[in-house]
Amino acid sequence: MSIPSDRRSRKRLATRQGISDAATQLFMERGFDRVTVDEIAEAADVGRMTVFNHFPRKEDMFFDRDEEGREILREALRKRDLRFPPTEAYRLLAHRLIAERSPLFSFNPQGQGFIETIEASETLKARARAIRDELAEVVAVALSECVGRDPTDPDAHLAAGLLLAIWTVAFLQAHRIFRQTKDAEQAKTAFLATVDKGTIGLKATMAGTPYA
Amino acid sequence: MSIPSDRRSRKRLATRQGISDAATQLFMERGFDRVTVDEIAEAADVGRMTVFNHFPRKEDMFFDRDEEGREILREALRKRDLRFPPTEAYRLLAHRLIAERSPLFSFNPQGQGFIETIEASETLKARARAIRDELAEVVAVALSECVGRDPTDPDAHLAAGLLLAIWTVAFLQAHRIFRQTKDAEQAKTAFLATVDKGTIGLKATMAGTPYA
């Protein structure tokens, strides 16, 4: 999390950030598909190979903070209130992220631009879907671990699949509402309403398992 | 569905099928990423541009029957027994597809090879995810239409997202079991058990709406 003290790591980080910043700005301005890696290298003032050294694929420059999401989902179970079951822990997480104005769920013009940039590009949409599946896997593993079951436990995978489906639909719906109304409060309310509604079913499906 | 009578269309179809067949065989033999479009054109005895004429992207040669899936999901609601709600119609569809040995859910060595070819390729997995999202959209539209609501109805999208999540998890789980046990009956049973379990939650979430 904190910045490393040695110069080598700091410089590497700075180079990486410079590339990411240049890329993100260009992507937002002109759309992901209308920016070439050569242009990014030029804008960041580094060699083309340096770009690929830090970001194996072009999409990685856009989604350069996906590890955060994974960590949040793992932590939600590690640090949960043990009076509640895991499904409830995730419902509470959604409420907490909204209450704390997490940048992951920022309903404002900037977040809107982010979403629109994704939706305008098949490549970015594909990467977003892949991340969603990765998050589902993280949740499945975290769930099974937290109740002492095998990581391949079918119930854990079903719960994880349902959970990510709920959050995804809730997220898209909230952004759709924000796009139409420009009202962040309404978007947040819609997000939480959908999560809550979905959680009812998630708990019903998981009834009789340690997950609910 | 039926083969067109005029020679032009027949020839076009034959060319298309020839490319698809050559491609599928090569993909299964060597893996999607180790086959080039040039090789496919060579094997199908057509020009490289002809390949792209019929299949805009390389993946389309592998997933060349995705429209069937869409149609099945639409038909399930159009021809449903009106005594049951839409969610039940989809549960019954799953049972019917399994009972009728639909090739879409064939737990046999060939279907296994198909799945393994997909799982070995990031490109194919990405396309599979995209198709899943497209199917969710189809279901959302079909659901809202069948109860006379707007195609953007949040409940319909939540139901569709949950449904596809359930089927996806069920499908992957069944294939996992088949891979381990080589027992098609066990795989089918697991598939339906997961669908049924997920449907409980789907109905709980949709309680109070016309979908459940």
Add this chain to the structure above:
DNA sequence: TCTAAATATGTACTAAGTACATATTAGGAT
């Protein structure tokens, strides 16, 4: 100051996909 490892960069290549031009073929009219 020297050395080894990490980092940045250069060169050359592969392969998908696109734009646009051209050739070939089928179907219908005279």
Add this chain to the structure above:
DNA sequence: ATCCTAATATGTACTTAGTACATATTTAGA
């Protein structure tokens, strides 16, 4: 049959992401 037109197949040239591998540069530490 012959000619015309539209659909279909194909060729050429290009762009761009991504990879393999070599080389240069910089930094940490002896």
